[in-house]
Amino acid sequence: MRLGYKLAAEGFGPQELVRQAVAAEEAGFDFVEISDHFHPWLDAQGHSPFAWGVLGAIAAKTERIGIATGVTCPSIRYHPAIIAQAAATMGLLSDGRFTLGLGSGERLNEHVVGNGFPSVAKRHEMLRESIEIIRLLWSGGYQSYDGKHLQLEDARVFDLPDILPTIAVAVSGPASIALAAELGDGIFSTEPKSSLVTGFRDAGGTGPLYAEVPLAWATNEQAAVDAAMETSRWAVTGWKVMSELPNPVNFEAASATVREDDIREQFACGPDAALHVAAARKYVDAGFDHLVMQNAGPDPDGFMDFFASELAPALRELGS
Numbered sequence: 001m002r003l004g005y006k007l008a009a010e011g012f013g014p015q016e017l018v019r020q021a022v023a024a025e026e027a028g029f030d031f032v033e034i035s036d037h038f039h040p041w042l043d044a045q046g047h048s049p050f051a052w053g054v055l056g057a058i059a060a061k062t063e064r065i066g067i068a069t070g071v072t073c074p075s076i077r078y079h080p081a082i083i084a085q086a087a088a089t090m091g092l093l094s095d096g097r098f099t100l101g102l103g104s105g106e107r108l109n110e111h112v113v114g115n116g117f118p119s120v121a122k123r124h125e126m127l128r129e130s131i132e133i134i135r136l137l138w139s140g141g142y143q144s145y146d147g148k149h150l151q152l153e154d155a156r157v158f159d160l161p162d163i164l165p166t167i168a169v170a171v172s173g174p175a176s177i178a179l180a181a182e183l184g185d186g187i188f189s190t191e192p193k194s195s196l197v198t199g200f201r202d203a204g205g206t207g208p209l210y211a212e213v214p215l216a217w218a219t220n221e222q223a224a225v226d227a228a229m230e231t232s233r234w235a236v237t238g239w240k241v242m243s244e245l246p247n248p249v250n251f252e253a254a255s256a257t258v259r260e261d262d263i264r265e266q267f268a269c270g271p272d273a274a275l276h277v278a279a280a281r282k283y284v285d286a287g288f289d290h291l292v293m294q295n296a297g298p299d300p301d302g303f304m305d306f307f308a309s310e311l312a313p314a315l316r317e318l319g320s
Helices: 014-027 051-061 080-093 107-113 120-138 174-183 194-202 221-237 248-254 260-266 273-286 300-319
Strands: 002-007 031-034 066-069 098-102 143-146 151-155 166-170 186-189 209-216 290-295
Touching (some): 002 014, 002 066, 014 051, 031 051, 051 080, 080 098, 080 120, 080 151, 098 120, 120 151, 120 166, 166 174, 174 186, 186 194, 209 221, 209 273, 221 248, 290 300
Parallel strands (some): 002 031, 031 066, 066 098, 098 166, 186 209, 209 290
Antiparallel strands (some): 143 151
């Protein structure tokens, strides 16, 4: 089992994210995963730097830790040709440590370019075409593509790594599972559902199985709950809300009725390692083998120390 640290690009500026990635390597994490946003979920988070600039700096500042996007939408705010080029460059800069996590996106980030936000079915079609374009460009030479939604004209990515980045596809149901098994090298999930893992494997999918474990570490439970309430209560609203609202002000309204008990139900809160291990166990039991610690607590450095001294040994024992 591999253990990762979530770099919350909505909650920290670019220099701090790079610093946290270096600290994560020193603390013994196996990889870091960064969110790729244009807006934060809530104004209280206050940040949203360009993830790909941060990724390059992380590659330069670290030596062994894996690096992943969790996840990038390659079809609306970006064109897949740009993501193919960016991910290939990251593969080279990181000496093969980069994983490209892809998904169908949220209105929060994708509407900003003024092309609207498609229906779920159309977004899945666009994600399929995007992965096909990325794979095509990674095959080398000049390439063109004429899809239902996306086109590519006489394009070539000149700098390709010998070992191409792993593509992990965000999954939530049968359609995305089938796409991941056909065109991806692994999956991303936020839910501890064994059906996502078995569906992917039954469809012929192989490769890493990423899942984000929601937790909030602090020296006492109430401090952890308070921090999660302030910056991360949007996570309680559910994916149908999270994918559709356009701006932080909308998430402020949608999360206005979230209670502390809702936070405690969603996040493992406080200093007790056993509580965090129990939260992670759900994902291990479901079959996931790459667990991302998504810490909503107020003290990243304190969490790093906690991970190194208490949480990591318990989680690695759980994985074995």
